[in-house]
Amino acid sequence: MSDVIKEGYLSVKEDGLRAWIWSKRYCVLRDQALTFHRNEQSGQCVALIFLKEITSVTRTDLKPYCFETATKDKTYYIACKNDEELYGWMDEIYNRSTVGASGPTNFVHEVHVGFDPHTGAFTGLPDQWTKLLKGSAITAEDAAKNPQAVLDVLEFYTEQTKREAEEYGSSNLQGAVERMSDDRWDALIQESKQTQMPPQRPAPPRPAPPPPNAKRPQDVHDMMNDLSIKTPKSPIDPRYPGYGQKSPARTTSISTYDDRIMQEREKLEIELLEREKKLKEQERIREQQLQKERERERQREQEIREREREKAAQQVSAPKKKVEQRISTMTEAQVMDQLRSVVTAGDPNELYKKLKRVGQGASGSVYVALSLATNTKVAIKQMDLSSQPRKDLIVTEILVMKESQHPNIVNYLDSFLVRNNDLWVIMEYMEGGALTDVIDNNTMTEQQIATVCRETTAGLHHLHSQNILHRDIKSDNILLNAHGQVKISDFGFCARLTDQRNKRATMVGTPYWMAPEVVKQKEYGAKVDIWSLGIMAIEMIENEPPYLDEEPLKALYLIATNGTPTLKNPERLSRELKSFLAVCLCVDVRSRATAEELIHHEFLKKAGPLELLAPLLKFKK
Incomplete structure (x- = not known):
């Protein structure tokens, strides 16, 4: 665990389709990471950037005192109150950042596992699942009560993380794993706050939404009576910074940490160093797995084509039934053909005037623009298709929006493909x-x-x-x-x-x-x-x-x-x-x-x- 270098409230937004959305976040900079919290009292961070992954720290004109912090897979825009605060944050982040390595990977196993009710332990678990289970909050009692549910969750978690890696690239997987699995990081941050801060007075409870009728009916269905979501109550509502008392200024001196915190710090630093050593090996294994999966997919497609040819030869006279091919099973060439059939021909620069860039990432940029025909604002997402690993998802989204015009669906307006790789998607602008x-x-x-x-x-x-x-x-x-x-x-x-x-x-x-x-x-x-x-x-x-x-x-x-x-x-x-x-x-x-x-x-x-x-x-x- 490291000292707090700098902290305070800033306006933050990420790049992406809804990149015009700014959120007030409490930012905490330490030697190895920059974390974003909903408010000063919230120990759990909503986003985390490891400084070793930062590729650039530059000023931008999105707001008067704004800079962007970019990693391989995401860009964060951070707005300050004045130049002094702006350059203070930029200098501290820049001085501690290095070019990071690729993210770690997850492995997916076909496993045959069991549960021994006498020992209360699983048998045959792959190493990855064993580590996940040990690092989770699932207790032995949970496993004994419903072992199948535990196995379902482990399989779901690894499959979900693998899918994210395939869709967005290996560097995103590291962010997903660190956000979802590195619970100790948040725990240490919260622990350090509690160590250095005096106890705070609990915030007043948040009032419930007032029902329109003051009189509450007595006959409520059993299911409604049972309905309640038990989530751990935090002494201060993380959604409302104003509910809690402001804490005194926190000292950053290492002398305020007790021996236990120092031990945790050393453990964390050792773990980070060991993880970095394993990155290259994990990336190599992941590439081998992806290559094997692609080869199996090609073999499956070849087998399907052969079966279809055999069936066609056996049933020459039979009427053919057209089966719609799923976009996710198409080759990249087929996906691009499908995309060309959807977009509008022509130059979008003649129809729209870009007013302001409100987001930028590895895949492209998001703009607020003016329609020259209607003089109304629109949102434009401009994407470089050569950097899109899952073009089928883009085609699916365009097709659904195009076919689903409705007052309660963000309406797709148009799309253009310029020079085969430059895709413009025009949508209505939702300024709220x-x-x-x-x-x-x-x-x-x-x-x-x-x-x-x-x-x-x-x-x-x-x-x-x-x-x-x-x-x-x-x-x-x-x-x-x-x-x-x-x-x-x-x-x-x-x-x-x-x-x-x-x-x-x-x-x-x-x-x-x-x-x-x-x-x-x-x-x-x-x-x-x-x-x-x-x-x-x-x-x-x-x-x-x-x-x-x-x-x-x-x-x-x-x-x-x-x-x-x-x-x-x-x-x-x-x-x-x-x-x-x-x-x-x-x-x-x-x-x-x-x-x-x-x-x-x-x-x-x-x-x-x-x-x-x-x-x-x-x-x-």
């Missing part, structure tokens, strides 16, 4: 940003929650009516504009159900919002979006989804075993809201509501006009 920031900066009433849920449900009903699953519904992917309109965004993980594939079984989405059937790797349908909607409703009520403070593997275990989560203070909610959560978060998929059924739910009838949501955006002014 993500629902996540609204939750961070407001206490929402039940009527406002009902309004957001009504609009989101309408968008889901439209998608599901076209047999499209979104598969990543959460507050980050719900955007608002200045008029309070609510729209679903980010269709990179969506999927289409067909006659041949009326159920899906792939693992996608964000774990904390995932339905139990996804974590257990069972086949699933459109109702996974309904579960995620229920979790998002709890996020609006309690400011975070269930199990967010849990170590990730333990969170997955709890989702798989607990089923319907429980609320912290269910007695504060109206009967209608608890009923809505009950039908969304029903573990039995057959009993879980559909989007069409939710549209007529009594809770959504309490929703107000869209103008009711506009005041929630005052914090942005």
Whole structure:
């Protein structure tokens, strides 16, 4: 553990499609890492940059006192209050940064494991799973209670991390592993704060959204009574910096650490050095695995083609039934042909005038632009396809947005392919940003929650009516504009159900919002979006989804075993809201509501006009 070099509140945003969204973060710089926290009292960081991975620290004109810190896979924009603060942060970060190595990799094993009830231990676990289990918060009692759930979670976790690595490159995998697995880092940061700071007075409890009716009905369904999400309570609400007392200035002298902290520091530094030594070997093994997987895929495709030729030869006279090929199984050449059939011919520079670059990353840039035809603002994502490892995801997203024009879906306007590699995707501009920031900066009433849920449900009903699953519904992917309109965004993980594939079984989405059937790797349908909607409703009520403070593997275990989560203070909610959560978060998929059924739910009838949501955006002014 190292001393705090510099700390304070800054405005931060990451590059990407929603790159115009700035968030207030409490930033802490240490010898080896820069961490971002929701507020000064929050020990858990929401993002972490190892200084050895930083490739550049430069000033930018996005804001008057702004600089960008770039790694191989992501760029962070950090805005300060004045030049002195700006160059203070830039100098400290620059002086400690080095060019980092590639990220570590994860290994996926085909394993046959068992559980010995006499010893309470698993047998046949691969080394990677054993290390994950030892480093997690899953106890021996958890394993004895439901060993299959533990195995499901371990397999899910490794598969999910492998998929992220294949989609975004090996350097992203390191970030994913460090954010999700390196729980000790956050623990040490929090421990050092507690060591150096006097006890703080607990913050006052956050008031629950007031129900419209003062009188609470007595007859509540058993499922609604059981509903509550038990997440560890923090003495100060991490979403609201103003709730807690400001702590005294923290001393950075090493003498304030006791022997235990020094020992932890030495352990951490040794672990970091050992990890760095293993990076190259792990990268080599990963490349070998990917090469073997590509070879197996080519062999499978060849076998399929041979079987199809044999079948065609045997049934020459039989009528041929056209089977739609999934984009994810196409070759890169086929994907590019599909993309060319979707985009508009012509030069986009003649139709749009870029006003401001609001984001930049390895894959391209995001701009706010002006449509010369309509004189309205649009969002443009300009991507270099040569740096995109998963072009099929881009084509899928464009096709879904193009076919899903709806008032509650961020509308796709157009796309252009310039010189075969320069892709422009034009979408409507949502200046209000993500629902996540609204939750961070407001206490929402039940009527406002009902309004957001009504609009989101309408968008889901439209998608599901076209047999499209979104598969990543959460507050980050719900955007608002200045008029309070609510729209679903980010269709990179969506999927289409067909006659041949009326159920899906792939693992996608964000774990904390995932339905139990996804974590257990069972086949699933459109109702996974309904579960995620229920979790998002709890996020609006309690400011975070269930199990967010849990170590990730333990969170997955709890989702798989607990089923319907429980609320912290269910007695504060109206009967209608608890009923809505009950039908969304029903573990039995057959009993879980559909989007069409939710549209007529009594809770959504309490929703107000869209103008009711506009005041929630005052914090942005």
